[in-house]
Amino acid sequence: MSGFLAVLVVVLIFIVIFQIAKASEYVSILKGEKKAREQSNRINGFLLIAFLVLGLIGVYWCNDLLKGKILGESASEQGEGVDTLIYVTLAITGVVFVITQIALFWFAFKYQEKEGRKAFYFPHNNKLEVIWTVIPAIALTILVAFGLKHWFQLTSEAPKDAAVVEVTGKQFNWIFRYPGKDGALGRRDIKNIDPSAGNELGLDWNDPLNKDDFMPTELHLVVGKPVKFIIGSRDVIHDVGLPHFRMKMDAVPGIPTTLWFTPKFTTKQMKEKTGNPDFTFEISCDQMCGSGHYSMRGVIVVETQEEYDKWVASQKSTYSLTHADTAAPAAPAGEAKADSTQKAVAANIQ
Incomplete structure (x- = not known):
């Protein structure tokens, strides 16, 4: 009204x-x-x-x-x-x-x-x-x-104890990659990019460091702990916008950029501060990148170290997800049927 x-x-x-x-x-x-x-x-x-x-x-x-x-x-x-x-x-x-x-x-x-007033010209002084x-x-x-x-x-070198997260922009979403227990990200090669096979970043599976890297759908950060973003793009220029953290950095194809910062509040604390139970930290694209630019919004969860460790433990490596069919090859149907018959006969004899 x-x-x-x-x-x-x-x-x-x-x-x-x-x-x-x-x-x-x-x-x-x-x-x-x-x-x-x-x-x-x-x-x-x-x-x-x-x-x-x-x-x-x-x-x-x-x-x-x-x-x-x-x-x-x-x-x-x-x-x-x-x-x-x-x-x-x-x-x-x-x-x-x-x-x-x-x-x-x-x-x-x-x-x-006004009547009788003349303009005074002041060309230069x-x-x-x-x-x-x-x-x-x-x-x-x-x-x-x-x-x-x-x-x-x-943009300086991050503290030695800083967490490392790779953030890659593509039309029209963000791809996040975390290092596994070895604490290091594996090698990438654009020639290996194959979204149909689950390899959106072109990870080199011959590099052992890639075996435990995982790629979640949202960012998780630890409150009070520095985090370093390694930023890139898979296609056009994007821009990592972190408005709540006052950070911003271009994502340029072929030219990795970095920034680091230390979160002050958890998502839970921000919900209490803002009085908004639906509050979320966000990562947005601040560079017009195409018709789907509006949809490039990701969620950031800031939590305690204990909550973060629990979340990491629940994540599966990208390698295990893309190579699940080669981890334990199924036995041929005939062999499986014969094996089940032998077990049944043995059970009856007993």
């Missing part, structure tokens, strides 16, 4: 503005062009001031309404620094925005056309040029420097 009323108010405002404009046209016909233009300028000046006041109130209201409610607190330790950088950037640009907008609309009102070029350049350089600091941290 409140949304309908807001739309109705906006429509009425536009109708009033339209009627004022039409009235100005009629006045110009009756009073003459010069007087009509002066009156039109006065009306426009007051409208600009009204727009300024209402606009600033709207900006404040939107900020107060939505602050911290879209994504909430960063769910990773590294994301805290990213949030701080965003707030500093918004503070600097916000002050500039407010000052320039007030000056823009106030000047349009104060220096409108070296001092002003230097001021509004150097100050923004220094501010932006500082912001870029802090941004690079966080970027180098996220």
Whole structure:
């Protein structure tokens, strides 16, 4: 209901503005062009001031309404620094925005056309040029420097105890691969890619390290433990988007990229924090990658070490799933029937 009323108010405002404009046209016909233009300028000046006041109130209201409610607190330790950088950037640009907008609309009102007033042309001033070029350049350089600091941290070498997960994008879903007990991922070769045989990543079965790697349908991470993502793509450019962790990295065909972070909260804790029993961390594609781009959304589960170990123990290796038919070949039908007959005869003799 409140949304309908807001739309109705906006429509009425536009109708009033339209009627004022039409009235100005009629006045110009009756009073003459010069007087009509002066009156039109006065009306426009007051409208600009009204727009300024209402606009600033709207900006404040939107900020107060939505602050911290879209994504909430960063769910990773590294994301805290990213949030701080965003707030500093918004503070600097916000002050500039407010000052320039007030000056823009106030000047349009104060220096409108009036009888006896002449326009003063100010074509060039070296001092002003230097001021509004150097100050923004220094501010932006500082912001870029802090941004690079966080970027180098996220893409630097992960801690030695960090978990390793391979994340591969393809049209139109994500493929996750975990190392098994050996703690190392096996070798891959694009020539071995065969989705019909369950080998979507082209794993080289001659590499022993591949024998215990497993590929779940969702990501599981341990709270408080660093995790390193090895990111790639099987076809076009994708983008690993982790909004709750404030992370983002391109998935480029043939060029592995990496990032690492440390989750702060479990999924259960986030459900309590947000008051949303259906809350889930997500991994999304932040790069337009084709007609099915919208469907590239994966689920991330952050849990305790005990819960994670239990989940890992329930996983089957990709090798065992794709080679199940060669693990224990079935006996020919004739032999199986003869063997069952011999067992039955032996049981009767006993």
